Amino acid sequence: MAFPDLRSFMALLEERGELLRVDAPISSDLELTEIADRFVKSGGPALLFENVRLPGGDASAFPVVIGLMGTRERTALALGVSDLNELASRVRALIDLKGQGGVGGMLSNLPKLKDAVHLLPRRVCRAAVQEVVWRGDEVDLTRLPVLKCWPLDGGPFVTLPLVITKDPETGERNMGMYRMQVMGQRVTGMHWQRHKTGTKHLEKARQRGQRLEVAVALGGDPALIYAATAPLPPLPGLDEFALAGYLRGQRYPVVKGITVDLDVPANAEFVLEGYVDPQEDWAVEGPFGDHTGFYTLPELYPRFHVTAITMRREAVYPATIVGRPPMEDAYLIEASERLFLPAAQLVLPEITDYHLPPVGVAHNLVIVSVRKGFPGGAYKVANGLLGLGQMMFAKVVVVVDDDLAVTDLPAVWQRMAELARPGRDTLISRGPIDALDHSSRAWSYGGKLIVDATRKRPEELGSALSSREEQSSAAVGESAFRPQTSEELPTFEGVLAQRQTPDGYWYVALNKTRPHQARELAAAFAAHLAAAGMRHLLIADDQTNVENPDDVWWTILNNIDPERDVEVRGELLTWDGTPKLPEEGFVRPWPPKITMTPEVKNRVDSLWHVFGLPQRWR
Structure with missing residues (x-):
């Protein structure tokens, strides 16, 4: 479906109950953001603010619409498909032009060329x-x-x-x-x-x-x-x-x-x-x-x-907000995934799918599934991806077999713990990094990590493998990791919370107050009995909720330069996702996480009913 303009799309959304009009006075200074953020994170409708107050209190002559593509379904509707996966099919059909088969073969291209017009x-x-x-x-x-x-x-x-x-x-x-x-x-x-x-x-x-x-x-x-x-x-x-x-x-x-x-x-x-x-x-x-x-x-x-x-005449001002994921941009990124999958497969035909999950905020994490036909195939694909357009900014690339859904993050983390041995199946390199990345060793230049979480061929196994590793390399089965209870876990200066998971991850929230504190913690924990069976030690900052894996991974992926902050310690891969200090050789200021002020949150809470907003999205 084609939309003549923005307001025709808005009209369709309103007809479907996917756009909510707000006629109460709302400030363009923080207040509108706080409301819109709650709606997008809860999968609510787009919002049309009809009475926007400018700084100083004057009413704007223009309404604000926000969150137009704030769900997967609305993004698909905006792009004229019933599902975002259709984008890959449409592009694949367009680029699959036939050059053989005589006149009949060439004539079969005409509908595709008509689309290209x-x-x-x-x-x-x-x-x-x-x-x-x-x-x-x-x-x-x-x-x-x-x-x-x-x-x-x-x-x-x-x-x-x-x-x-x-x-x-x-x-x-x-x-x-x-x-x-x-x-x-x-x-x-x-x-x-x-x-x-x-x-x-x-x-x-x-x-x-x-x-x-x-x-x-x-x-x-x-x-x-x-x-x-x-x-x-x-x-x-x-x-x-x-x-x-x-x-x-x-x-x-x-x-x-x-x-x-x-x-x-x-x-x-x-x-x-x-x-x-x-x-x-x-x-x-x-x-x-x-x-x-x-x-x-x-x-x-x-x-x-x-x-x-x-x-x-009577123009509408369109806006979006970005910040802690998930946000509206996550669905635009997903649309790009689907749209450019066929092009990636033209260059790297082993790829069956890939995903840029919201916790990786586009560039920090790429999960790619492959049909691996020979030893080293995972690295071939990962390095190839790092040379494709804006994929050059990717920081961590995890490669899995094609029997795993790349969008199933818990399954990906489990597979990575079971099949990727730290050191043997991890590779550190360098390259361009997104200019917005605050943690890289230098502005827009830093380390990259490739993790081969595919089943291993004999040539990839090496000589010193445990029976569990040999078995898991052939077939993925029940997790062998046994997490420790909170009473059994070690203590360390500044540790505010920690948790081990059955799939081999150890999450730690650290209040870092001095240089090299996280590295000392990593060394101490890696040597502790509690590390037995663990595969990954993730050390995050003091604002991280260790009970929420997405929050842990979002913090870690934002706060690491893999070359500097990811280390192999025996059977454990340690990730230092704490803020880096000048005494540790990091000369740029470390930015804060985005949070709304308590005053704005409280004001929106107290006026929610006055604004006429449904309680279900509060």
Whole structure:
């Protein structure tokens, strides 16, 4: 199903009971975030806030819609499929073009090529997004209900922007989703990280001595909003408009900007037009409560100068929030998984499936299942994945056999404990790391860990194996691990809580107060009798709930550089997921986890009934 614009999708959601209108006054400063966060984490409907209060108390002229793709089902609906798995089938059908079989074989490609025609956008002369135009002194970003999402944020941030640029040399178009901190009435930050296409376009503009024109769309067909987040392969003619056109089954309508020579979505709600000057000093941007669940700390980024704002009459401001998983972005990531699985299988045909679970916040953890045909096949696939596009940012890759569902995290952890012997079946390497990763040895560069949790062939076993390992390498059966009771577990300075699990994991929450405390704990615990039968010792910070494996893994994966923090100690693999201190050689500030203030939480609790919100989502 194609949606002419955002509001047609909203209308369908409301018809299905998947969008809730809130007419009570809600502040754009933290209050709206606290409500939206509760709804997305409990699988609630999207929210349309019709009475948003700006900082200072004035009412915004524009309502805010949030959580449009906040469930797997709504994301599938937005992309025109009944289930996200259909995305892989559609792409597989498109790329499976036949070049043999004479005329009949070639004719069989025609329906697929007809689909490919939809990849080209369609230029229109008049567009709803240009019904109202602000220029010059009329341009005022503070009139938009831009959200301040989390308490330590450096200001309000545009969180769902579709940022459009054009390569100054080739003219190739790019659209990406980069957060934008509002820094004044006509200025925002532009969070172009070093690996992003926008940064490359800006550098080319600098070399040519010119400004880079930029347009930022808010809203449009939800397929286009998704496309701006998708890690597209570098193929000629394939851009985000093309992907949205393919997903919606018709060419995407675009219109020329009012003050910039860029095509913009004709059916967007707003478009911010302007430029970035590569000769201008960069501005301090942040902090920002990011999709990792931690704050990214202040850094220097380019400034975006707004020359015009165009919009529809009665425009709706679309937003999202990111933070501790699960959040709305988890379903966008899942859509990308399904969409690009066939492309990954073209390069690495052994892959049967892969998954980026929410605890890994996209880049920190990849689970991949394979049909292993020869010794070392797991490493072949893992290293191949680390060379594919944005997979280069992956920090931990776990490879399992194809009889295991990659989305079943408890089963994956059990298989990893049973079949992956620390040292023998683990491999540390280095490579590019996501620029938002706060724990890497250097900014955007750090360690990686590959874990081979497949059944082993004789050549992979080595010579010194216990009978249990030999048996588990051939067939996975009952877990042999026997956890200790809390009374039997050892004590250590700063340990606030600890738990062992039947599948061989030892979770520890540590209040770290001095350098090397976690490493000393790892050595002491690994040598203790309680370590017998354990496979993984996970040392997390003092805010971690050891009774919740997802909370433990989310903290660990965010807080490790595998080369520095993952060590083999006998039969145990120890993971140091505590904050690193300057005395330990870590020179960058360590960011806090995102939490809402008690005052905002209490205010929302006390006004929940006044806001007219259903108790089931509270």
